Amino acid sequence: MTAGDDVEKTFAPDVVELFHRLDREAREGGYNLNPDKEFTLRLVEGLVANQKRYGYWQCPCRLAFGEKAKDIDVVCPCYYRDADVVEFGACYCALYVSEEWIAGKVPQRSIPERRPQEFIDRGYSKPSPAEPAGAAPAGGLKLPYPVWRCQVCGYLAARDGPPGVCPVCFAKKDRFERFL
Amino acid sequence: MGFVRVDGKDKKHKVVLYALSTCGWCRRTKELLVEEGVDHEYVDIDLCNGDEKEKLSTKARELNPRGNYPVLQVDDRVIVGYDPDKIREALA
Ligand code: SF4
Numbered sequence: 001m002t003a004g005d006d007v008e009k010t011f012a013p014d015v016v017e018l019f020h021r022l023d024r025e026a027r028e029g030g031y032n033l034n035p036d037k038e039f040t041l042r043l044v045e046g047l048v049a050n051q052k053r054y055g056y057w058q059c060p061c062r063l064a065f066g067e068k069a070k071d072i073d074v075v076c077p078c079y080y081r082d083a084d085v086v087e088f089g090a091c092y093c094a095l096y097v098s099e100e101w102i103a104g105k106v107p108q109r110s111i112p113e114r115r116p117q118e119f120i121d122r123g124y125s126k127p128s129p130a131e132p133a134g135a136a137p138a139g140g141l142k143l144p145y146p147v148w149r150c151q152v153c154g155y156l157a158a159r160d161g162p163p164g165v166c167p168v169c170f171a172k173k174d175r176f177e178r179f180l
Numbered sequence: 181m182g183f184v185r186v187d188g189k190d191k192k193h194k195v196v197l198y199a200l201s202t203c204g205w206c207r208r209t210k211e212l213l214v215e216e217g218v219d220h221e222y223v224d225i226d227l228c229n230g231d232e233k234e235k236l237s238t239k240a241r242e243l244n245p246r247g248n249y250p251v252l253q254v255d256d257r258v259i260v261g262y263d264p265d266k267i268r269e270a271l272a
Contacts (some may be wrong), residue, residue, distance in 0.1 A: 004190050016190045059203035061249065063225060063237060093204055110261025113230025113248040120247040154198075 007037050011045060019044045025170045026096065029153070034090070034097045043095045047076055061093040062115070071121025073115065077169060079151045080114040086114075126177065134179040149179035181227040188219035193271060195220035198240040198251040199216035201227050212264055216236040218271055225249075 008016045019041055021034050033071045043064030046060030058064040059074040073079045081091040089098040089106035092113065100106050119125070133149065148162040149155070153169035195213065201224035213220050225236045227249035228230075243258045244251045252259040254270040 010200070031253070042207065043204050046204075049202055061200060061205065063247070063249065065198060095204075109263050110248075110250075112261075113246055 007041060011041050012048070015041060015045045015048050018048060029169050031085070031169070032097050032102060034094050034101070035102055040095060043093055059093060060095075065123045067123065072126070073119060073124040073151075074175065077152050077171060077173070078115075079175075082114075084114055086110060132178045132180050136180075143180060146167055146178055147180035148176045151177055152176050181224060181229075182232065183221045183223045184193045184216065185221045186219070188217040190217045190271070191219040193218075193254050195271070196253040197222035198236065198243070198245050198249065199251075200249050203249055208254070209252060209267065212262075212267060216271060218267070231272045 008019075015099040019033075022044065022115050034043075043060050047057045050056070050060065050064070053063055054066055054068075054071070056068050056071070057076040058071055059076055059160075060077050062074045064071050064074075068075070076146070077096065078091070081096055084091045085096055085098050088111040089101035090096065090108075090111060092111060094101075097115050098106070101108065109162070113120070119168070132146070143158070145158040145160065147156055147158045149160075150157075150166040150169060150171055152171040152175050153166060155166050155168045157163055157176075158180060164173050166175070184227055195238075197206075197213065197220060199210065199222055206224075210222060213222075216226060223236055225233060225240065228236055239247070240251045241247055243253060244260045246260065250258060250262060252267060252270075254267075257270050259266050259270055
């Protein structure tokens with residue numbers, strides 16, 4: 001038995017199960033969970049708690065409005081994760097971290113909040129699906145399919161509707177926006 | 181759930197922590213205060229109900245308009261986020 005298994009024993013089975021799922025999905029998508037297993041299991045425990053109290057994986061480190069539409073940008077993984085991992089070596093909660101972070105090359109402490117102030121004050125507001133978020137294609141090119149963008153990782157899919165789950169970051173359908 | 185008092189030998193400052201129960205950096209801040217033996221109180225705002233939650237989050241927003249946690253008040257100083265060097269310096 002490894003030390004890691006001992007830490008797992010102090011958490012509920014659903015927390016441990018979700019931890020392993022997120023760990024597997026992270027690796028598949030080219031992300032890393034924080035290797036401090038106790039710290040990470042506590043955050044996953046927070047996700048499980050938030051699923052129970054709000055009905056979605058509200059970011060464990062941000063105060064929820066408690067309405068999914070207002071919190072959608074900070075449902076885990078949040079729209080700010082990738083930029084934070086690149087710039088600071090960790091997402092806001094330090095659930096997801098970079099190779100540099102794991103190698104101890106960046107300070108392991110809180111990072112600034114990237115979520116825009118207006119969303120913090122009033123909740124997320126999305127451009128209506130009728131207006132695609134991207135620029136119109138050059139030369140008035142007509143696309144045979146609309147293009148959907150995963151707001152968590154930037155994955156693009158040209159098809160009638162967004163995929164059920166993002167194949168890169170495993171974000172669900174409701175995290176996609178009409179891009180073109 | 182309201183404020184929780186944590187007794188400590190070090191009573192030099194008035195120390196109040198606004199936190200979220202599920203946030204890892206909030207937990208690290210709580211641990212640091214205990215390690216340093218700091219007499220303080222903390223509240224997990226997400227565990228409070230209705231009016232109390234509203235009142236406490238408004239208070240935290242007065243101290244830190246950006247709205248992120250943890251918010252640590254050491255006398256008149258406000259430290260946002262888990263930053264052990266800054267926290268130790270404020271507690272000195
Ligand atoms: S990815 Fe975003 S939502 Fe998820 S834990 Fe990190 S900061 Fe919170």
